[in-house]
Amino acid sequence: MMEDLFASQTDNPTPLRLGEGVMLLPGYARQLADDLLGDIDLLTVTAPFRHMLTPGGQAMSVAMSNCGELGWISDRRGYRYSPIDPHSGLPWPAMPAHWRDLAATAAQLAGFAGFNSNACLINRYAPACRMGLHQDRDERDFNHPIVTVSLGLPARFLLGGMTRSGPTSKIPLLHGDVIVWGGVDRLRFHGIAPLAEGLHPRAGAYRLSLTFRRA
Ligand code: MD3
Numbered sequence: 001m002m003e004d005l006f007a008s009q010t011d012n013p014t015p016l017r018l019g020e021g022v023m024l025l026p027g028y029a030r031q032l033a034d035d036l037l038g039d040i041d042l043l044t045v046t047a048p049f050r051h052m053l054t055p056g057g058q059a060m061s062v063a064m065s066n067c068g069e070l071g072w073i074s075d076r077r078g079y080r081y082s083p084i085d086p087h088s089g090l091p092w093p094a095m096p097a098h099w100r101d102l103a104a105t106a107a108q109l110a111g112f113a114g115f116n117s118n119a120c121l122i123n124r125y126a127p128a129c130r131m132g133l134h135q136d137r138d139e140r141d142f143n144h145p146i147v148t149v150s151l152g153l154p155a156r157f158l159l160g161g162m163t164r165s166g167p168t169s170k171i172p173l174l175h176g177d178v179i180v181w182g183g184v185d186r187l188r189f190h191g192i193a194p195l196a197e198g199l200h201p202r203a204g205a206y207r208l209s210l211t212f213r214r215a
């Protein structure tokens with residue numbers, strides 16, 4: 001009985017509105033999570049996780065890879081999207097069709113019909129890894145939403161406002177949670193608090209996030 005309740009919640013979660021353009025779909029990707037983690041293992045044979053350099057020359061604590069037509073990269077020359085993985089000199093691996101479909105369906109549930117992502121940044125957090133407050137503004141058209149899937153260890157997501165200073169709210173993100181960010185909230189400052197130690201039954205000592213974008 002309880003299992004049925006949870007199953008239906010996962011299939012058809014009640015979207016929680018966290019802001020005018022921010023929708024949390026709790027557990028929406030939970031049933032796909034094992035497949036997604038297996039796909040990540042395959043994709044990162046071709047495009048291994050690496051610690052990119054900030055423009056200031058510091059290695060990021062989060063390890064990153066990408067799939068899709070374009071991948072987000074950072075180095076001393078700045079932040080940008082590239083069709084080529086600078087590590088291998090090869091195109092990024094293709095985005096699995098079911099990944100793109102998951103992002104499009106989640107966006108639609110949140111009220112953004114027709115989201116056709118062409119870039120997926122794969123972030124891997126080990127304990128103590130963090131992502132400082134920033135805006136995502138390397139994309140061409142901020143009218144497209146961003147869809148994030150969280151896998152593995154739980155994280156505390158920090159949601160700020162339109163400036164770097166000012167209060168942030170902390171939102172727990174759990175294995176299988178999906179968030180859609182768009183509209184007036186697309187350019188909000190956001191980050192991830194330092195990851196707590198832990199072991200996840202499927203993902204081990206990591207949190208992985210998939211961030212789908214129209215670059
Ligand atoms: C909130 N990643 O890759 S979710 C990033 O979980 C990034 O790995 C975090 O921030 C992670 O850039 C946070 C993604 C996210 C993306 C865009 C947003 C959150 C957002 C835009 C506005 C508000």
Ligand code: FE
Nearest residue numbers: 134135136190
């Ligand atoms: Fe971001």
